[in-house]
Amino acid sequence: MLPAALLVLPDLFPGSGHALPYAARLAEALQAGLLLLHVRQDELLTPEEHPGLHTRRRERQSLAALQTLASKQAVPTETVSIEEFLPEAVGEIVREHQPLALVLSCPNAGAVPAEVVTGTALDLLRHISCPLLVLPPGGAAAFVPHRLTLAVDGHDFTLPNYPHIVPQLLTRPGATLDIVYVTDQKDPGAEAGHRALHAVRRSGLAAVPEGTWAHIVYNPDTAQGILQGAAERQADLLVVVARHHSLWGSLFHRSITGQLIDARAIPLLLLPALD
Structure with a gap:
């Protein structure tokens, strides 16, 4: 093996x-x-x-x-x-x-x-x-991603005990990680960004250096806001924490995760989280 x-x-x-x-x-x-x-x-x-x-x-x-x-x-x-x-x-x-x-x-x-x-x-x-x-369709350019954008919702998350690919990607020379937080409030205040950063730090997913700021995106449509944030940070890999309860859509509402897959806009790394 x-x-x-x-x-x-x-x-x-x-x-x-x-x-x-x-x-x-x-x-x-x-x-x-x-x-x-x-x-x-x-x-x-x-x-x-x-x-x-x-x-x-x-x-x-x-x-x-x-x-x-x-x-x-x-x-x-x-x-x-x-x-x-x-x-x-x-x-x-x-x-x-x-x-x-x-x-x-x-x-x-x-x-x-x-x-x-x-x-x-x-x-x-x-x-x-x-x-x-x-x-995405047609694949993606066959190079290793180095501009990672992590979209979080500001709440704590816990990842299963699986091998973590994100830290390995970030050890490569020139690799960067941007954290994106989408809100439907035009002026969410600095605390919103702080919560997003703290959630990533507490998860252990990746080291977030002191002085890092979350990239705040105002957009009433969360999925579109995430894609907007990834584009603004020129990401070549979008990383999203997929909570189990958020994976279920319905006849009238598709999960955010499903909408991001539907968009097929950028390589998308989905991290299953424990609820």
Whole structure:
């Protein structure tokens, strides 16, 4: 088993094969490995309405192709398989291997309905105990992010005991962390920013030097405010603490996390938090 690795879903959606190049570059920079997740699908698992869609022969070909892909990576790479794609099954793999993050890429526009992509990501977040890195359509520039923006709500948060990728990213030369706090008050006062900074410090996620100021964004729409703050700080990675209760949307209200995934605007690192 690899000591530290990124778990990659290279072909979860049609037209989403951009996760691996980004993950490979990131793993190389972090001196980590890669785990490529393969979903075994044969005629026993094929829905009745699609008979013959997957055969044992095609399954062997798919696995062989993935193993060939693994052998070509510049970092140690292994493959791991599950019988069918279910968030619970992925969660088991995460618990067993404890990856630094689970990486998936949004497909190009029109390839898969947006609600399917967002729903899948939210389902994964409910079942995994590691960060989820969601890449925008077309992938992202294959360089390691160095301008991180962390969006917080000003309340304390506790992260599970999983390997933390953010501190590792921040140890790289030139890496910076900006903290963004979005409010619907035009003059929230300095205390709002102080609360946001204290919450990050108490979480242990990252060291926040004295003299740091939170970047306050006024926007009645929290998700849009977070994206606005990331753009103003010229972020190349947006980090968001995803509280369990905030992952559930409804017919009339999408969670903030879901809206950020829907936006597909920037590489998005979601940190599942304990409530």
